[in-house]
Amino acid sequence: MNGAASGLMEALALALPGTDWDQIPYGGTSWFKYGGGGIAAWGSLCGVPNGCCAVLNLINLTSHTNSVMGYYCETSFPTSAVCDLYNQDPAGWVAAGLQVPIPDDQVLAHTIARSPLCHVSISKWCDAAGVNLTDVGPTGIPVKNDRCGKICADMAAFTAQLINGVAYGYVIPDATADCMVCHNASSPPGTPAQQGKMDCAYCHDGDAVIIAAKHPGTSGGGGPK
Amino acid sequence: MPEGKLISRRNFLKGGAGVVGAGALAAGFGAGSLLQPGRAHAALGYLPYTAIDVDLVRKLAWKHYFQSGG
Numbered sequence: 001m002n003g004a005a006s007g008l009m010e011a012l013a014l015a016l017p018g019t020d021w022d023q024i025p026y027g028g029t030s031w032f033k034y035g036g037g038g039i040a041a042w043g044s045l046c047g048v049p050n051g052c053c054a055v056l057n058l059i060n061l062t063s064h065t066n067s068v069m070g071y072y073c074e075t076s077f078p079t080s081a082v083c084d085l086y087n088q089d090p091a092g093w094v095a096a097g098l099q100v101p102i103p104d105d106q107v108l109a110h111t112i113a114r115s116p117l118c119h120v121s122i123s124k125w126c127d128a129a130g131v132n133l134t135d136v137g138p139t140g141i142p143v144k145n146d147r148c149g150k151i152c153a154d155m156a157a158f159t160a161q162l163i164n165g166v167a168y169g170y171v172i173p174d175a176t177a178d179c180m181v182c183h184n185a186s187s188p189p190g191t192p193a194q195q196g197k198m199d200c201a202y203c204h205d206g207d208a209v210i211i212a213a214k215h216p217g218t219s220g221g222g223g224p225k
Numbered sequence: 226m227p228e229g230k231l232i233s234r235r236n237f238l239k240g241g242a243g244v245v246g247a248g249a250l251a252a253g254f255g256a257g258s259l260l261q262p263g264r265a266h267a268a269l270g271y272l273p274y275t276a277i278d279v280d281l282v283r284k285l286a287w288k289h290y291f292q293s294g295g
Contacts, residue, residue: 003295007286011277020272027293036295047295060271082287085280098284099291141291149290156286160279 001035001047001054002027003152008055008159024058043119046072048152052159064162069116070170071158073199076112077125078150080104081157100139102146108137114199122148176200 006026013021025031032054034040035047049072053065083104086093094100108129113121125147126132137143162168172180179200187193 001295002293003286003290006289006293007282007284008277010285010289011282012272012274014281015275015277016273020269023269024272027289030289030293033294058272059274061274081283085283096288097292098288101287145291145295148295149287152290152295153283153287157279157283160277160282163274164276164279 001051002030002033003051003149004048004156004159005032005051005054006030007153007156008052008163009058011160012055012059038118043117043122045116046113046118046121046151048072048148048155049116051152052155056159056162059163061163064159067162067168067170068155068159069197071168072116072151072155073114074112074170075154076110077154078104078107078110078147079154082150082153099141099146099149101150102137102139102143106138107147108143114202116198120202172197173199179204 009021009024009026009030013024013026032051035045035050035054038044038046049068052068053062056062056064056068082101086098086101090100108131109125111121111125111128113124115121115124122133122144126144129143129147131143133144134142135144137146139146158168176197176199180194182191183194183200185193185195
């Protein structure tokens with residue numbers, strides 16, 4: 001959370017000197033350090049979109065938070081963008097004290113989380129990459145950290161684009177929309193009502209304990225995995 | 226908070242804090258009052274924004290992730 005929020009806040013402070021941004025701490029004393037690991041390692045909302053949305057809230061652009069959540073869920077991460085930036089000036093990158101990224105062609109996996117949860121996002125990537133959270137890669141740091149750092153940078157950059165006026169339209173996937181025909185804010189008890197836009201099928205499938213055996217149909221949930 | 230630890234505002238003011246509060250009131254919140262904030266702050270509303278360099282943001286977010294925590 002801190003990485004994405006601080007990156008955006010430092011950029012805004014640099015762009016708008018002499019404004020209230022001078023009063024807002026970023027980096028080591030950031031207000032947004034609590035969200036890392038989905039808050040206290042609970043694996044709830046990933047800190048990256050949380051930090052991006054926090055900054056959008058500071059500048060009264062909460063209308064863009066839906067786009068942040070959607071982009072996080074449906075983008076194949078990590079992208080090559082950090083590596084591309086590094087490759088423009090490797091010596092300058094190192095001289096600035098920045099962590100060297102793992103080259104994109106050596107990244108072990110690129111995955112689409114289809115969930116805003118840190119728990120789902122990390123587990124899905126670790127499974128695809130064949131690693132755990134502490135396995136170290138060629139740059140001397142855990143490959144998971146290289147992956148999450150790149151997502152942090154990618155999402156902060158995406159949020160910067162939103163701030164700059166670039167539009168992004170998120171559409172709820174058809175399978176989830178189908179579920180919401182019955183499971184919505186006004187559903188009766190037993191259906192039940194629900195709050196959310198998260199991909200239903202990722203958890204509510206035939207193998208998940210969350211789905212009730214009494215649910216109509218074969219395995220419930222539906223939709224592709 | 227455990228119920229036994231709860232204290233009403235009235236009872237709180239009857240105690241030692243009430244003495245301080247009454248004293249401060251008598252002094253009209255003058256200099257040195259415990260109730261006077263150390264420094265006045267203008268109320269911050271929403272912060273201003275402008276177009277920002279996307280690649281700079283990408284680099285700064287990467288930097289902060291590793292230097293001050295994700």
